[in-house]
Amino acid sequence: MNRDQLDELLCEAIETERGGVMIYETALSCAQNGDLRREWEKYLGESRRHEQILRDICTEFGVNAERETGGRKIVKGLAETLVKNMQIALSSGSVSQAEIVAAESVTTAELKDHLNWELIGQVASKMEGQDAAILKKAYEEVEDQEDRHFYHARGWSRELWASSLGVPSVLPPPEYKMNVKSGMAAEAMHSTRKLM
Ligand SMILES: [Fe+2]
Numbered sequence: 001m002n003r004d005q006l007d008e009l010l011c012e013a014i015e016t017e018r019g020g021v022m023i024y025e026t027a028l029s030c031a032q033n034g035d036l037r038r039e040w041e042k043y044l045g046e047s048r049r050h051e052q053i054l055r056d057i058c059t060e061f062g063v064n065a066e067r068e069t070g071g072r073k074i075v076k077g078l079a080e081t082l083v084k085n086m087q088i089a090l091s092s093g094s095v096s097q098a099e100i101v102a103a104e105s106v107t108t109a110e111l112k113d114h115l116n117w118e119l120i121g122q123v124a125s126k127m128e129g130q131d132a133a134i135l136k137k138a139y140e141e142v143e144d145q146e147d148r149h150f151y152h153a154r155g156w157s158r159e160l161w162a163s164s165l166g167v168p169s170v171l172p173p174p175e176y177k178m179n180v181k182s183g184m185a186a187e188a189m190h191s192t193r194k195l196m
Contacts, residue, residue: 006123007063008072010054013116014065015072016109017051019079020149023109026086030102032095035172036156040106046145047113053138060134075112082109096164103157110150117146147181155180155189170196 024044031037058065082105089101121143124135155173162169170177174193180186 001123001127007061007067008069009116009119009123010058010061010063011065011067011069012071012075013113013120014051014054014058015075015079016113016116017047017054019075019082020047020109020113021051022079022083023086023105026083027102027106030086030090030095030098032099033160033171035176036099036103039152039176043145043149046149050113050142050145053142057134057138061131078112079109096160100157100160100164103153103160107150107153107157110146110153114146114150117142144181147183148179151175151180151183151186154186 021044024040024047028037028040028044031040055065057063086098086102086105089098092098117139120135121139124132124139127135152173152175155175159169159171159173163171170193174180174189174196175186177196178185178189178192180189
């Protein structure tokens with residue numbers, strides 16, 4: 001196990017969650033749909049909790065959670081860009097356009113978040129002892145939530161776009177209705193969507 005690279009992953013993961021908090025806060029001012037608003041309020045709270053969990057892991061591992069790294073700067077820069085994009089969309093005056101930009105911004109941010117936690121799960125399964133137990137406990141609490149964050153955001157992006165295009169759309173998206181929380185379920189959902 002490359003511990004330096006694990007430290008890097010933890011620092012990037014903290015920064016991703018902090019970016020997620022900023023992104024959800026801004027995205028909420030773009031959300032028109034009531035179900036979307038309620039979901040993002042919930043996920044904002046979960047992102048705050050995930051950041052705390054990661055900081056606790058750093059404390060247990062003796063890792064400086066605030067260490068500046070090259071990767072961390074990139075994660076932070078992307079979050080700031082996504083927030084700025086939503087502010088630009090909001091100021092352009094089209095509320096439906098701003099809502100789509102927000103859903104796409106959340107999807108982009110949650111992809112990285114999802115990847116981080118997938119890797120944390122893989123590391124946990126290959127480690128042994130107390131450190132493995134700490135990572136496993138965190139992963140078990142967060143895994144399903146992160147799956148929902150990503151797959152649901154992708155669903156909202158697709159359906160809000162479809163609705164704006166005037167082609168058949170399902171709102172709230174099937175991922176939301178069916179509480180999709182895995183890649184397999186997300187793929188299976190596509191055939192069900194046609195029926196909806
Ligand atoms: Fe997330």
